[in-house]
Amino acid sequence: MTRASLQPLFEQWKERVEHLIHEHPLQIVSWEATRRCNLNCVHCGSPAEEANHADELTTDEIVGAFDQIARDFDMRQFRHINITGGEPFVRTDLLDVLAQISRWPFYRNIDIQTNGRVLADQPQLLAELGRYGVTGLGISIDGMKETHDSFRRMAGSWAKAVTAARRAVECGFVVTVSLVAHANNVDEIPTFFNFVRREIRPRVFRIMTLDPLGRAATESDYLPSAEQLRRVIAFLHAEYERDCFAYANPNSTMVELGCGGWLGMELEGAVRPFIFHCIAGITNLGILHDGKLASCSNISRQFIEGDCRKEQIKMVWDTRYQRYRDFAWKRTGDCARCDQWCYCHGGPMHTSHVRSRNRCLCSEIGATNAET
Amino acid sequence: MSETQQPDSIIPAAAKTADETAHSDVLVFKRRMLEWPNPVEYVNNMYGCHPSDGNSDYFEAVFGK
Numbered sequence: 001m002t003r004a005s006l007q008p009l010f011e012q013w014k015e016r017v018e019h020l021i022h023e024h025p026l027q028i029v030s031w032e033a034t035r036r037c038n039l040n041c042v043h044c045g046s047p048a049e050e051a052n053h054a055d056e057l058t059t060d061e062i063v064g065a066f067d068q069i070a071r072d073f074d075m076r077q078f079r080h081i082n083i084t085g086g087e088p089f090v091r092t093d094l095l096d097v098l099a100q101i102s103r104w105p106f107y108r109n110i111d112i113q114t115n116g117r118v119l120a121d122q123p124q125l126l127a128e129l130g131r132y133g134v135t136g137l138g139i140s141i142d143g144m145k146e147t148h149d150s151f152r153r154m155a156g157s158w159a160k161a162v163t164a165a166r167r168a169v170e171c172g173f174v175v176t177v178s179l180v181a182h183a184n185n186v187d188e189i190p191t192f193f194n195f196v197r198r199e200i201r202p203r204v205f206r207i208m209t210l211d212p213l214g215r216a217a218t219e220s221d222y223l224p225s226a227e228q229l230r231r232v233i234a235f236l237h238a239e240y241e242r243d244c245f246a247y248a249n250p251n252s253t254m255v256e257l258g259c260g261g262w263l264g265m266e267l268e269g270a271v272r273p274f275i276f277h278c279i280a281g282i283t284n285l286g287i288l289h290d291g292k293l294a295s296c297s298n299i300s301r302q303f304i305e306g307d308c309r310k311e312q313i314k315m316v317w318d319t320r321y322q323r324y325r326d327f328a329w330k331r332t333g334d335c336a337r338c339d340q341w342c343y344c345h346g347g348p349m350h351t352s353h354v355r356s357r358n359r360c361l362c363s364e365i366g367a368t369n370a371e372t
Numbered sequence: 373m374s375e376t377q378q379p380d381s382i383i384p385a386a387a388k389t390a391d392e393t394a395h396s397d398v399l400v401f402k403r404r405m406l407e408w409p410n411p412v413e414y415v416n417n418m419y420g421c422h423p424s425d426g427n428s429d430y431f432e433a434v435f436g437k
Binding site for chain 1: 397398399400401402403405406407409410411412413414415416417418419420421431432434435436437
């Protein structure tokens with residue numbers, strides 16, 4: 001097999017993506033449980049100060065929304081619920097919500113993104129989460145102790161995150177350790193990865209590159225340079241090629257670049273165990289903390305499509321979301337010149353309005369012909 | 373990760389590696405990813421387990437022998 005022999009398969013993959021966009025079957029719901037948080041991270045993409053917490057959905061409202069989805073949508077293709085924040089565990093009714101929605105058989109593949117503080121303090125929660133259909137836990141750790149605690153602006157936060165991640169692995173959850181790569185932690189990523197692989201043994205070590213969202217929009221010193229981005233990708237590429245032969249083993253630790261963008265046909269499928277296309281508004285419906293309907297919680301609120309307090313969710317999904325499914329408006333700057341546009345459609349929705357230096361990740365790392 | 377340990381651009385390194393392993397399992401895995409019926413199967417299931425239609429396991433299918 002040669003790389004050239006994969007070209008027809010990329011064309012077939014693209015056709016399946018286009019079909020999916022046309023059909024937009026609901027396969028994942030992202031619920032931003034709250035914008036409140038028990039940390040105050042320098043680089044948070046969903047900061048608490050930008051939200052009105054009084055508008056947070058009540059227990060009955062969010063359970064009602066999930067019930068409505070269960071009744072109105074074709075759930076045969078449904079896959080997953082992704083719960084984000086803020087910090088989801090500051091919601092004191094989180095277990096109550098999980099207990100109620102997990103009565104539906106298709107709501108029993110749930111993950112929660114957390115900083116780990118509450119789970120470290122209350123380890124008994126892990127058993128309850130398992131009972132209520134939680135299969136995955138994503139725990140954010142941004143480097144070794146000093147680096148992490150500095151970004152989190154709280155001493156001891158690293159120890160709690162590591163403790164929570166270890167316990168979650170021991171309890172059999174699919175654990176992802178997520179790191180946001182920025183200018184001040186890129187150098188220690190290899191050291192940290194070796195620590196994670198040896199001491200935590202999660203299923204996934206995930207890197208997201210810092211984008212100018214939320215607090216990071218005003219912390220430009222943290223934004224990684226093009227050179228730093230290339231080093232991050234090179235690190236993931238090397239680790240992937242070294243260990244991907246073992247990825248069928250559920251006890252292995254996979255590396256992945258998260259939803260950071262298209263990497264070009266050469267690197268896609270060689271830096272992470274999948275070929276990337278953003279799923280926002282295609283298979284992924286988002287319910288924000290205040291009931292607004294969009295997609296992933298770090299997508300700008302200018303892309304809100306409805307309100308589950310006032311409208312039927314199925315109607316909103318079926319009749320709106322055009323901006324998520326017709327990408328012509330995104331084809332500007334580098335994308336206008338790129339011959340791989342037909343595969344990525346401008347990359348992830350969450351960076352569509354704030355692309356750093358108006359550049360795609362793929363052009364920043366020199367992976368496509370869009371580079372000027 | 374010092375800068376002296378990494379190439380200026382990852383593309384030459386990646387291309388070289390791919391050439392050297394043109395018949396390697398890495399390309400086989402990539403082919404299997406491209407052939408998976410749901411093109412966003414993995415992205416749909418990020419952070420959770422990975423059920424799919426027919427209960428086939430994505431990782432076994434893509435990375436298995």
